[in-house]
Amino acid sequence: MARAMTSEPVVRVRGLVNRFGRQVVHDGLDLEVEAEEIFGIVGGSGSGKSVLLHSILGLHKPQGGRVELYGHDMQHLSSSERQAVVQTYGVTFQNGALISSLTVAQNIELPLREYHADLTDAALSTLVDLDLQLVGLPPDAAAKWPAQLSGGMVKRAALARALALEPKLLFLDEPTSGLDPISAAAFDELLLSLHSELRFTVVMITHDLDSLFRTCSRVGVLVGGRLVVDRIERIADHPDPWIHDYFHGPRGRAAQARAHG
Amino acid sequence: MDAWALQREGDDWRLSLRGDWSLASLGRIELDLAALPPSSGGALICDWSQAHAPGLGAVWALLERLRALGFTPARIRHEGSAPLSLELLARLKLRADTAPAPAATPGAGAAAAHVRSPAAQRRGLLDQVGRWAVLQGREARGVLEFLGRNTLVFRQALVRPRAFRPTSIVRHVYETGVTAIPIVSLIAFLISVVVAYLGAQQLANFGATIYVVDLVTIAVLRELGVLLTAIIVAGRSGSAFAAEIGVMQINEETDALRAMGMNPIELLVQPRILALMIALPALTVIADAMGLAGGGLLSLVQLHIPLPQFTERLREALAPTTFWAGLIKAPVFAAIIGTVGTYRGMQVRGSARELGRLTTVAVVQSIFLVILADALFAIFFEQIDF
Numbered sequence: 001m002a003r004a005m006t007s008e009p010v011v012r013v014r015g016l017v018n019r020f021g022r023q024v025v026h027d028g029l030d031l032e033v034e035a036e037e038i039f040g041i042v043g044g045s046g047s048g049k050s051v052l053l054h055s056i057l058g059l060h061k062p063q064g065g066r067v068e069l070y071g072h073d074m075q076h077l078s079s080s081e082r083q084a085v086v087q088t089y090g091v092t093f094q095n096g097a098l099i100s101s102l103t104v105a106q107n108i109e110l111p112l113r114e115y116h117a118d119l120t121d122a123a124l125s126t127l128v129d130l131d132l133q134l135v136g137l138p139p140d141a142a143a144k145w146p147a148q149l150s151g152g153m154v155k156r157a158a159l160a161r162a163l164a165l166e167p168k169l170l171f172l173d174e175p176t177s178g179l180d181p182i183s184a185a186a187f188d189e190l191l192l193s194l195h196s197e198l199r200f201t202v203v204m205i206t207h208d209l210d211s212l213f214r215t216c217s218r219v220g221v222l223v224g225g226r227l228v229v230d231r232i233e234r235i236a237d238h239p240d241p242w243i244h245d246y247f248h249g250p251r252g253r254a255a256q257a258r259a260h261g
Numbered sequence: 262m263d264a265w266a267l268q269r270e271g272d273d274w275r276l277s278l279r280g281d282w283s284l285a286s287l288g289r290i291e292l293d294l295a296a297l298p299p300s301s302g303g304a305l306i307c308d309w310s311q312a313h314a315p316g317l318g319a320v321w322a323l324l325e326r327l328r329a330l331g332f333t334p335a336r337i338r339h340e341g342s343a344p345l346s347l348e349l350l351a352r353l354k355l356r357a358d359t360a361p362a363p364a365a366t367p368g369a370g371a372a373a374a375h376v377r378s379p380a381a382q383r384r385g386l387l388d389q390v391g392r393w394a395v396l397q398g399r400e401a402r403g404v405l406e407f408l409g410r411n412t413l414v415f416r417q418a419l420v421r422p423r424a425f426r427p428t429s430i431v432r433h434v435y436e437t438g439v440t441a442i443p444i445v446s447l448i449a450f451l452i453s454v455v456v457a458y459l460g461a462q463q464l465a466n467f468g469a470t471i472y473v474v475d476l477v478t479i480a481v482l483r484e485l486g487v488l489l490t491a492i493i494v495a496g497r498s499g500s501a502f503a504a505e506i507g508v509m510q511i512n513e514e515t516d517a518l519r520a521m522g523m524n525p526i527e528l529l530v531q532p533r534i535l536a537l538m539i540a541l542p543a544l545t546v547i548a549d550a551m552g553l554a555g556g557g558l559l560s561l562v563q564l565h566i567p568l569p570q571f572t573e574r575l576r577e578a579l580a581p582t583t584f585w586a587g588l589i590k591a592p593v594f595a596a597i598i599g600t601v602g603t604y605r606g607m608q609v610r611g612s613a614r615e616l617g618r619l620t621t622v623a624v625v626q627s628i629f630l631v632i633l634a635d636a637l638f639a640i641f642f643e644q645i646d647f
Contacts, residue, residue, distance in 0.1 A: 100612035118288030123322065127287075130321045133353045147611030166284050166316045197349040198317070 008071055010035050010169055010201045011056060017064030018051050025051050027225030029065070038195060038202040040212045040232070042246065043222030049205045050094075052222070053173055056203075057091060058082075069169070087115055089169040090162030094177060096154035098146035104157045105142035108132070108164050115165065131160040136190055152183035156190075163194075172204040176211045188214045209252055213259030221246065264293040273304045278323070282315040290319050300331035310341030317346050324350055407604050411534070414527045429532035430539070437498040437533075438540025442547060444497075445490050449548035452489060453481050453555035461564055470564050474571055475578040477556030482579070486549040487587045488635055491594040494541055495627040499602035502533050503623035506606025507616040515607070530607070534599030541595035545588055582647055590638050594631045601627040 011033040018026040025048035054060035135156040176184035220227040236247035418424035460476040515525045560566040605623035
């Protein structure tokens with residue numbers, strides 16, 4: 001996994017505009033994610049976090065603005081160029097989005113088979129085994145169906161699938177939601193250890209304040225259709241009333257106390 | 262260029278790793294690594310200085326191969342811009358090696374996903390018949406239980422009419438009935454035109470074209486009207502019932518209803534069946550009318566039988582029971598389609614594939630059962646001279 005040498009931001013969003021009917025979700029939103037950082041995105045329910053992620057991934061076509069990944073304008077790429085960029089990032093969805101008719105192993109193999117057709121079955125099973133171990137799933141999870149997995153295992157399996165193509169960039173949509181505190185903390189540690197050794201870039205949507213303080217180096221808060229971005233240590237002191245309430249409510253204070261204590 | 266080159270270096274070996282070592286080259290690297298000679302004493306120095314972009318999978322494959330060749334981690338040294346991931350992978354390896362038996366054979370779990378156990382392959386005929394019988398037995402019990410629950414809910418609703426869920430019934434009458442009127446009308450009209458046309462051709466040989474009226478009216482009213490309508494409705498609404506309820510099963514919506522003390526049979530199943538039992542007879546009447554219109558039109562255009570003569574002949578041809586012999590079957594067919602569709606929907610568990618399979622089963626089975634029931638009706642009516 002090559003260390004990114006350029007100072008060029010990995011993700012750059014300029015003037016993003018998203019409207020649904022008369023409701024304005026994003027109003028000229030800007031975002032820059034630097035290489036090898038873990039960037040957290042927080043915001044109230046319905047503030048457009050998922051729409052932002054979908055716009056970056058090209059799953060939703062915004063009404064205005066540009067999205068660049070590694071300097072490529074995603075809206076103006078040919079489909080083959082797009083394919084090449086798509087292979088450099090991994091995504092996990094909120095509910096895992098494992099293909100329910102495939103086993104865990106087959107889910108992980110899916111992108112490998114699609115993009116590396118020359119891999120032998122032995123190589124595939126080695127890679128599946130590696131990915132399962134990376135995310136801390138037992139080998140017998142490989143043959144299980146998604147419906148047989150617990151919530152925490154689904155999140156890990158989804159991460160394993162996202163890691164299969166050895167991405168330089170990971171998008172995680174609420175990776176710890178629905179997990180018990182122990183599993184959530186374990187997921188944080190997993191992410192940190194993988195990050196420290198594989199040096200990928202992470203863009204993470206989360207509602208989990210503990211997770212936010214533990215893993216992220218910078219945070220973007222969605223307020224009024226724009227992102228307020230700052231380092232994790234300073235974001236709580238931002239004057240915006242919503243941000244103040246978010247980080248100084250009972251849960252926010254407790255999470256900060258835990259993070260700093 | 263090979264992915265590696267091996268040189269003697271004093272007592273040790275130097276393994277120079279060369280070329281592209283990213284995931285994209287893993288297929289080639291695997292083949293190259295297979296040619297690596299087994300361990301023969303001394304340490305192994307892995308020289309990464311000529312390897313380009315070593316990826317996680319390729320490094321893992323190398324470590325795996327070296328382990329299989331008998332190089333313990335203690336005997337391997339890495340030199341020259343070793344990949345960042347080495348430490349992590351070495352730790353994983355160590356954990357895998359010290360873990361209990363299943364974890365010590367990497368890939369076994371993954372392999373099990375593709376290869377069936379030999380025991381499964383050896384299944385004999387007797388074994389299969391046995392399994393089939395048990396499955397059918399369970400299925401029969403499931404159907405019986407479903408019908409029982411439905412009857413129970415129906416009986417309770419008789420005392421507490423609100424449990425019939427009138428709002429829901431109205432919605433489903435609209436969706437299964439009103440919106441089906443155009444397609445049912447069109448098909449009934451066209452099929453009866455075809456039947457009349459074919460009949461006219463044959464009957465013309467005997468100079469008995471006037472009997473086309475008998476043919477069309479009896480065929481449409483007794484059989485075609487209701488049967489065609491039932492088949493269309495099975496395709497439209499039987500599948501919709503199975504899919505709707507199936508998705509609700511997957512989303513745990515039915516569990517949510519149960520947890521709130523509500524009965525999914527009462528809320529989801531019964532209104533659909535009852536609505537269909539209202540909608541299908543109504544659609545049948547429309548199909549009958551359109552069928553007669555089609556027959557009348559063809560008689561007028563092709564056979565030059567004027568409308569008054571057509572209606573007069575129609576009255577003579579019809580016994581008072583003909584219309585009812587068709588219509589009486591409609592609610593029965595509706596009950597079959599509704600029950601099969603909702604039952605298959607309730608059977609959905611977990612996956613998208615299951616949903617597709619059971620929706621298909623719902624349509625195929627309801628059409629089959631409708632035709633079977635129609636045949637039984639035909640025999641029954643014949644016996645009682647209806």
